[in-house]
Amino acid sequence: MGRFLDLTLAGLTSGAVYAAVALALVLIWRSTRIVNFAQGGMLMVTTFLAYTVVSHGGxxxxxxxxxxLSGLVLGAVVERLLVRPVEKRAPLDAVVVTFGLLVLLQGLAGMIFGGTPRSYPPGFGITGFRxxxxxxxxxxxxxxxxxVVLGVMAALAVVFRRTSLGxxxxxxxxxxEVARLLGVRVGRMxxxxxxxxxxxxxxxxxxxxxSTFVSPTAFDATLVFGFTAAVIGGLDSPPGAVVGGLALGVVLSYVSGYLGPDIVTFATLVVLIFVLMVRPSGLFGTSAGRRV
Incomplete structure (x- = not known):
């Protein structure tokens, strides 16, 4: 029973991490109808900047x-310079751009920060409760x-459902087109x-x-798990992203604890395929066409 409880709690923690990445993917999908596969590279860059502050005594x-703050600037710059020129083209063009951006960011990070993994200090104690x-x-x-993940989810839900900005x-x-006729600054949104x-x-x-080392490719697996969590919950549902992340984290924790860590990636693929076959729009998602 104690092992089951430990695996469940560990799964909830890792699932919250996947949910945080899923929330970022969901936010871009809801606002631009694009799946941003460069999200792992973008958060890697901002984390390296945060590490630089910590390593210098901050x-x-x-x-x-x-x-x-760096994420705010990076996201705006990426949309203005890279995504906007291809936003009216075929949907696949934007996906290719995000993949290219991921490779570019990882290459630049390797040249600037090096490939040596760095440890990052936690905000609070890491000794388990007794x-x-x-x-x-x-x-x-x-x-x-x-x-924090629950708070971010709640804030996003309020923004999209209760505010004029959302x-x-x-x-x-x-x-x-309709939004422009109603006076919405589409490009700004x-x-x-x-x-x-x-x-x-x-x-x-x-x-x-x-919980991991900071390096140019350290967050690749997390991006895959986060994308799977977003698909499970529904790409247009912030609450679904959190539920999907927590559920995936718990399932993978059980798989790792009882069957072995070597098949965790395979288990993720099985879960993803199963969800796409049973409910392609996700547990909380709604079917909708992509903007063209």
Whole structure:
């Protein structure tokens, strides 16, 4: 029973990390109808900047602020310079651009920061809570990760459902021509969408960093798990991204603990295929056409 509880708690923690990445993917999809495969590279860059602050004596909170601000700028620049020129072309063009951007960012990070993995300090203690004489594999830092992800999810849900900004972003993504007739600055909304998604990704990078080493390719697997979580929950549902991330984290934790860590990647593929076959739009998603 103790092993099952430890695996469940460990799965919730890793699942929260996947959910954070999934939230960033969902935000871009909801605002621009593009799957951003460069998200892993973008959060890697912002995490390296945060690491630079920490390595020079800055606090965890200052590094987090730097990551958020740099993500805001990076997201806006990427949309303006790389995505906008291809946004009216075939949908595959934007996907190719994001793949190219991922390779470019990883190459630049390798040249600037080197390929040596770096350790990143956690925001809170990593010693597990002790309950009834049993030390859980669940620490204050794990609790911090889960609370931040839930908070980000709630904030995104409020933005998209309760604010005029969210309504304009959604209208710009689904019906740009109609939105322009109604006075919506479609180009500006797309930029805002990418900027906010990069901010969420930057937060995810800082949350992930203490549990892995920071390097140009350290977040590739996390991006795959995050994308799977987004598909499970539904690419247009922030709550679905969180539920999908937590569910995937728990399932993979059980697979790793009971069957072995070597088949975790295979299990992820099985889960992804199963969801696409049973419910292609995800557990909380709705079917909708892509903007052309």
């Amino acid at each position: 606090s965890y909170w200052l590094a987090l602020a730097v990551a958020v 309950v009834a004489g049993h030390q859980l594999l669940f620490s204050p830092n794990d609790l911090w990760v889960i609370l 309504l304009r972003m959604r209208s710009a993504a689904f019906a740009p 797309l930029t805002v969408g990418w900027a906010l998604a990069a901010v969420v990704g930057a937060i995810a990078g800082v949350l992930i960093a203490p």
